[in-house]
Amino acid sequence: MCCIRCVNVEPLRKPAFTGLGLLVLATGTMAAHATGTIAGTKIESVATASYSAMGSERLSVRSAVSSFRVDEMLDVTVVNSDPGDILAAAGAEGAALGFDITNNGNGQEQFSLTTVTALGQDDFDPQAPSIYLDHNGNGVFEPAIDALYVPGANDPALGPDQTLRVFVLAAIPDEAQDGQNGRLDLQATAVTLSGTAGLSAAGAGDDGVFAVVGPSGATASSSGRYEASAAALAFTKTATILDASGSQSPAPHAIITFALRAVVTGSGKLDALVLTDPVPAGTSYVPNSIHLDGIAQSDAPDGDAATLADNIVTINLGSVPGGTTRLATFQVRIQ
Amino acid sequence: MKTLLSLLAALLPAPAVLAAGNVALESKIFVEKTVQDAHGAPRIVLQPPALVVPGEQLVFVLDYSNRGNAPATNFTVTNPLPHDITFTDAADAGAELSVDGGKSWGQLAVLTVPGSDGKRRAARPTDVTHIRWVLKQPVAVGESGRLTFRGTVR
Numbered sequence: 001m002c003c004i005r006c007v008n009v010e011p012l013r014k015p016a017f018t019g020l021g022l023l024v025l026a027t028g029t030m031a032a033h034a035t036g037t038i039a040g041t042k043i044e045s046v047a048t049a050s051y052s053a054m055g056s057e058r059l060s061v062r063s064a065v066s067s068f069r070v071d072e073m074l075d076v077t078v079v080n081s082d083p084g085d086i087l088a089a090a091g092a093e094g095a096a097l098g099f100d101i102t103n104n105g106n107g108q109e110q111f112s113l114t115t116v117t118a119l120g121q122d123d124f125d126p127q128a129p130s131i132y133l134d135h136n137g138n139g140v141f142e143p144a145i146d147a148l149y150v151p152g153a154n155d156p157a158l159g160p161d162q163t164l165r166v167f168v169l170a171a172i173p174d175e176a177q178d179g180q181n182g183r184l185d186l187q188a189t190a191v192t193l194s195g196t197a198g199l200s201a202a203g204a205g206d207d208g209v210f211a212v213v214g215p216s217g218a219t220a221s222s223s224g225r226y227e228a229s230a231a232a233l234a235f236t237k238t239a240t241i242l243d244a245s246g247s248q249s250p251a252p253h254a255i256i257t258f259a260l261r262a263v264v265t266g267s268g269k270l271d272a273l274v275l276t277d278p279v280p281a282g283t284s285y286v287p288n289s290i291h292l293d294g295i296a297q298s299d300a301p302d303g304d305a306a307t308l309a310d311n312i313v314t315i316n317l318g319s320v321p322g323g324t325t326r327l328a329t330f331q332v333r334i335q
Numbered sequence: 336m337k338t339l340l341s342l343l344a345a346l347l348p349a350p351a352v353l354a355a356g357n358v359a360l361e362s363k364i365f366v367e368k369t370v371q372d373a374h375g376a377p378r379i380v381l382q383p384p385a386l387v388v389p390g391e392q393l394v395f396v397l398d399y400s401n402r403g404n405a406p407a408t409n410f411t412v413t414n415p416l417p418h419d420i421t422f423t424d425a426a427d428a429g430a431e432l433s434v435d436g437g438k439s440w441g442q443l444a445v446l447t448v449p450g451s452d453g454k455r456r457a458a459r460p461t462d463v464t465h466i467r468w469v470l471k472q473p474v475a476v477g478e479s480g481r482l483t484f485r486g487t488v489r
Contacts, residue, residue: 046362047360049358051407051474054405072388212386
């Protein structure tokens with residue numbers, strides 16, 4: 001216990017109205033309290049005195065119940081949930097930016113959502129943003145399941161301490177260059193009341209209690225960021241000849257090893273990258289000679305990346321991010 | 336402060352006072368608010384609990400008066416902590432606390448409660464369930480007094 005506030009030892013016996021004057025050292029202020037007492041809860045206090053008078057048995061007296069109801073504080077936070085900038089191809093719709101909206105108030109509240117794209121400290125403005133509400137709470141954007149947010153029509157209602165993930169999708173301008181950033185803010189605002197902390201409205205809270213604007217002003221926003229991505233492919237092919245005598249002349253029966261090198265640069269990635277190379281005329285393919293990054297591949301169209309069909313070597317590299325080099329090799333024998 | 340309280344008293348409707356025997360006991364709740372005075376300095380005032388949100392500091396005020404014709408001896412006042420209220424402190428060191436529903440009493444520093452690991456741990460303000468005052472002197476005829484404690488809305 002704080003001693004500063006406990007100095008009133010003797011006044012216990014003094015006639016009334018001494019105690020309260022000593023309480024002015026306190027610092028009672030409105031603070032953000034997650035998991036606070038639910039709005040509308042009735043707090044009741046009652047005291048009992050017991051005593052003897054003129055040697056009587058113990059007598060007791062109860063005070064009347066003093067009570068009040070807890071009012072509703074409106075408070076909200078918004079936090080961008082992305083691990084970093086979201087890469088998105090210039091000229092295309094970007095992937096979902098994630099935001100977590102948390103009702104830090106002590107009542108049920110609806111929040112209206114807006115996006116802001118004209119912000120400083122970035123290179124481009126994401127375009128035509130749309131907001132989706134995570135319908136099943138799995139934190140993953142699912143276009144077929146998650147509802148498009150329509151202001152005033154499906155403003156999300158959150159209970160105390162409840163969090164909702166929302167997604168914002170926006171397009172990246174055509175002219176965005178590789179590595180440039182575009183920032184987007186999502187703002188959530190309590191529908192009942194917002195503005196200066198402490199602003200209140202009688203009867204507007206749950207169960208008819210006051211609604212009071214909390215420290216956040218009952219509005220909050222957070223930034224997500226797109227990074228425009230582009231990727232480039234540099235492709236080289238080399239041949240190494242080794243004949244039976246150990247020389248490197250293209251003699252009959254000599255083995256040629258072809259090396260196909262794909263170097264992807266840029267911050268983006270190349271999707272569905274496929275290398276194909278026909279077996280040259282006058283040579284025959286050495287069965288099961290394909291290696292990808294040093295790992296042997298089968299010729300059959302099975303689970304691995306390589307196939308040989310119609311005398312064409314096909315290597316399916318899938319999605320290749322910038323900064324990656326893939327090396328495929330195969331061998332043919334000179335006829 | 337006294338002026339403020341008289342103002343408050345004038346504003347408030349007179350609460351019903353239950354009297355058994357010859358002692359009256361009245362319970363009131365106030366909320367501490369920080370306001371700016373005429374010079375812009377922060378000032379803490381007590382207000383009726385017209386607007387209270389979680390985290391706010393309350394002052395519980397118990398007024399007693401002996402309206403009978405005999406002193407009240409062994410005078411004890413007990414107040415269970417209302418639900419959703421965390422004990423903060425009492426305005427006088429004579430208050431005793433209980434952390435077990437009023438079975439045992441003492442200063443917070445000497446009280447213990449069962450911990451989550453099965454061992455007993457030192458009690459915290461959040462453990463307090465009751466507060467009481469045992470007056471050493473009788474309450475004389477015509478005498479009145481005030482007891483206060485503070486708590487926070489969870």
